[in-house]
Amino acid sequence: MTFTLIDLKVERAIATITFNRPDKRNAMSDDMRTEFIHALEQVAGDKAIRALVLTGAGKGFCAGGDISGMHARMNAPAGEVGFNGWHRQQRVHHAQALLHTMPKPVIAAVNGAASGLGADTALACDFIIASEWASFAWSYIERGIIPDGGGMYFLPRRVGLSKAKQLIFTGRKVAVDEALSLGIVDRKTSADTLLSDATAWAAELSQASSTALALTKTILNQSFELTSHDVFAQGSQAQGICYTSSEHRASVEAFLAKSAARE
Missing domain, CATH: 1.10.12 (Lyase 2-enoyl-coa Hydratase; Chain  A, domain 2)
Incomplete structure (x- = not known):
C-alpha cells in the first residue's frame, strides 16, 4: 500500500510511523486510519522489525478525530447515522488494538499536542517519551462524546481512577511536566533529540529474545x-x-x- 497520510520507515530494525497531516495537526481522518492500520499490520508481521516508534509530523502529535469527518457523519441520513457510527468505531478499535497488542515494544514520541484520540493513541503504546512542547488532553467531553480510543481503559491504569475521572470529565490540557508527575509520560526530553532518544530507547528495549x-x-x-x-x-x-x-x-x-x- 502507498502511504500518503502517514510515513513508515525502518532503520536498524526499528520502525517509525509518523502521522503526516501537519496542516491538520495530524487529526485522524478515516483515510489516515486505513493507512495506519495497514502500517501496523505490516510492522507486526515483519520479524525483522524489533520495535516501533510512533510520532507526528510538524508541531502536533495527533489532534484527535477529524472534525470535518464528524460533521459529515452527522449529515448522513438519520437512519444511517447509528450504523455508520458503529462501523467507524470498529475501525477505531481495530487500530487501537493493533497498537496495544503489537508483539514488540512500542514507544510514543510525543512532539506536541496529543488530544482526544491522539492522547488515547499515545496511551495505547507501551511507553511515552515527550518533548517540552508536548501536552495531553482527553477533550472528548468538549464535543459531547466519550473517550473511544481506549482512554477509559488505559488512563486509570496510568494515573488511578480518580485522577482519570478528573482529566476526562474536564477535558483540560495537561502540560508535559504535570503529565510526567502524574505518570502519563515516562520520560521527558528535548524536542531536538526526541526521535533519536525514542529510537535508542526502542533499541534498548528490544535487544533480547x-x-x-x-x-x-x-x-x-x-x-x-x-x-x-x-x-x-x-x-x-x-x-x-x-x-x-x-x-x-x-x-x-x-x-x-x-x-x-x-x-
Whole structure:
C-alpha cells in the first residue's frame, strides 16, 4: 500500500510511523486510519522489525478525530447515522488494538499536542517519551462524546481512577511536566533529540529474545484483569514455547561455551 497520510520507515530494525497531516495537526481522518492500520499490520508481521516508534509530523502529535469527518457523519441520513457510527468505531478499535497488542515494544514520541484520540493513541503504546512542547488532553467531553480510543481503559491504569475521572470529565490540557508527575509520560526530553532518544530507547528495549518479549507483553497487558492462577497458567504455556525457541537454545549454548572456556 502507498502511504500518503502517514510515513513508515525502518532503520536498524526499528520502525517509525509518523502521522503526516501537519496542516491538520495530524487529526485522524478515516483515510489516515486505513493507512495506519495497514502500517501496523505490516510492522507486526515483519520479524525483522524489533520495535516501533510512533510520532507526528510538524508541531502536533495527533489532534484527535477529524472534525470535518464528524460533521459529515452527522449529515448522513438519520437512519444511517447509528450504523455508520458503529462501523467507524470498529475501525477505531481495530487500530487501537493493533497498537496495544503489537508483539514488540512500542514507544510514543510525543512532539506536541496529543488530544482526544491522539492522547488515547499515545496511551495505547507501551511507553511515552515527550518533548517540552508536548501536552495531553482527553477533550472528548468538549464535543459531547466519550473517550473511544481506549482512554477509559488505559488512563486509570496510568494515573488511578480518580485522577482519570478528573482529566476526562474536564477535558483540560495537561502540560508535559504535570503529565510526567502524574505518570502519563515516562520520560521527558528535548524536542531536538526526541526521535533519536525514542529510537535508542526502542533499541534498548528490544535487544533480547523477541519470542520471550512478545509472550511476556501479551500476558502483562492482561495482568490487571487476570487472577494469579490465570497468569501462572498463561505463563506456563508461554514458557513452553520459549523452551523451543532458537533464541533460548542459542543463549544457553553461548552461556555454556563461555563457562567452558573459563575452566
